[in-house]
Amino acid sequence: MSFDSSNPCFECGQCCQKLRVSFYHGEIASDSSDLAGTPSTGIVPPELTVKLTPHLACMRGTEAGKDGCVALSHDEKDGYRCTIYEQRPSPCRAFNIFEEDGSLNPLCDKLRKAAGLKSVLAQG
Ligand code: SF4
Numbered sequence: 001m002s003f004d005s006s007n008p009c010f011e012c013g014q015c016c017q018k019l020r021v022s023f024y025h026g027e028i029a030s031d032s033s034d035l036a037g038t039p040s041t042g043i044v045p046p047e048l049t050v051k052l053t054p055h056l057a058c059m060r061g062t063e064a065g066k067d068g069c070v071a072l073s074h075d076e077k078d079g080y081r082c083t084i085y086e087q088r089p090s091p092c093r094a095f096n097i098f099e100e101d102g103s104l105n106p107l108c109d110k111l112r113k114a115a116g117l118k119s120v121l122a123q124g
């Protein structure tokens with residue numbers, strides 16, 4: 001493994017490939033304002049999103065929850081990386097290896113095992 005192995009996500013990237021990443025459309029960057037004239041606070045690049053319903057969007061590529069997000073990159077040197085890390089939507093910010101109480105995120109663990117990767121607790 002040639003990339004930084006201190007972060008298990010760099011060898012994994014499964015949550016960006018096997019889940020539908022959907023969120024409120026207001027998270028998408030826009031030049032528009034709401035009816036009260038409040039400017040949009042969205043930050044997610046619109047060209048990387050797909051509209052699902054009038055109020056719901058998802059990251060392009062994750063519509064069916066079985067293909068990779070278009071913002072995910074992978075190479076031998078760096079492993080898996082989010083190319084819009086600072087502009088990623090809320091579900092990406094909320095999904096972590098560990099829960100807020102410090103316990104292992106069971107879905108993360110399940111995704112890793114399905115991909116043939118060790119549990120992060122088994123890594124030394
Ligand atoms: S499934 Fe878990 S280990 Fe893999 S990239 Fe997502 S958060 Fe990281």
Ligand code: SF4
Nearest residue numbers: 016069071072082092
């Ligand atoms: S926006 Fe980034 S963190 Fe979120 S699914 Fe896509 S690649 Fe993963």
